[in-house]
Amino acid sequence: MILVTGATGFVGRALLPRLAEAGLELRCLVRPSRRSPRLPRGIPVQVSIASLADARGLRAALVGVDTLIHLAGAEWHGRRGDVFAVDAAGTRALVEAAREAGVGRIVYLSHLGADRASAYPVLKAKGIAEEFIRQSGLTYTIVRSTLLYGAEDVFLNVVAALVKLGPGLFLMPGDGRISLQPLWVEDLVTCLEWSLSDLTSLNQTIALGGPEFITFGQMVQTVMEVLGVRRLVIPVRPPFLRAGAWLMEQILPRSPLTTRWLDYLAVNRTCELTSVTQYFGLKPARFVNTVDYLRDKKWFMEMTRLIWGM
Structure with missing residues (x-):
């Protein structure tokens, strides 16, 4: 079972159909809202309703999960404080719940330039989140992307x-x-999908960019x-x-x-122009x-x- 956070976002909506086509069992963590979640239509997924601040909800969502794909973030919408509440504190809570649940692996989508000492809020929050993941004891793959674009980007x-x-x-x-170095979202989700079966990406931080x-x-x-x-x-x-x-x-x-x-x-x-080809053999x-x-x-x-x- 794979749990995907941020499944209703730009990258999540592109990734879910790929994972479903591969026959993988999917569960989506969706934050509480008055509106119906914007999940891709026709995709067989389970849905767990919980925010990243809801420890009990996170534990319930992680039951039976062996792989966690963490895409959730607040970089585009919400006020500055939301970035640290979601990307940093939210990731810490998610990682702690995943460790308690015995999750085998986490794949985290970060940004090129993520650094705890960065002057830029998003990069600082992503850098903090990365460190929580590295220190968690979980097997991880951190994917740092350059600027992403696609039909539903911001x-x-x-x-x-x-x-x-x-x-x-x-x-x-x-x-x-x-x-x-813009990277097309369809190329990114191909890399994320392939990373699930790529043993060389275990406990690695990978920088990916366009051609x-x-x-x-x-x-x-x-x-x-x-x-x-x-x-x-x-x-x-x-x-x-x-x-x-x-x-x-x-x-x-x-x-x-x-x-x-x-x-x-x-x-x-x-980053390196050949990064996607080097890691995944794909020409972006x-x-x-x-x-x-x-x-x-x-x-x-x-x-x-x-x-x-x-």
Whole structure:
């Protein structure tokens, strides 16, 4: 039995069908909510309702589980404190419950640059979570990904929405020269699936990234070309954008444009270009070849989805 946390999120919704197709027995940990969980349709899964702060609920969800895939996080929605409550404290509670339940292995999705000493909240929280896992005594695989993108992501969809809906211009954080290495979510979930049977990944921390380095400016230009629009790109000093993002967070608790979104553009986020091929023998897709889905989106509706988590 495999328990997946974060199953209703961006990566979880892409991973579940893969695991189901492989014939694996699945259980999803879903946080309590008034709304029905957004699980992929037609996928045979068990559902356990509990938050990462609910020790009793975690113990019940882990009964009979031999592998735990931990995807849950609060990096995109919620206030800054939620990141540490979910990603750090939540992971600690989950790991303790998994150890008590006799879980054999945990696969954890982290971020490139995760570090307990990081100045960036998400990377700091992920670094703390990683250390809880390493010290837990559980067999683990920690996958550190570069920037992920796909039809239901937040980062790239926010970029595309700002490009499409903007009044003829796009406010570029800084000079747009920050180097990124975008990894398509379908390639990531292939790696996660294959890692379950890969003994060489046991007790390892693996960095995975896409097949090319591109600047954020190049990413924006590609998005404009895909959407068929032209925008005047205006460089803006990051502190001014951070002030605006902070204000948005106060007005809209689930604002997709947050200071954490801007953190992605604060430093270069790259690893070995051959990382996916080296670890899993897979040739990952190029960014320009996998973003056609942006053309078909209704962007006012998309922004509503991003803001309200629909």
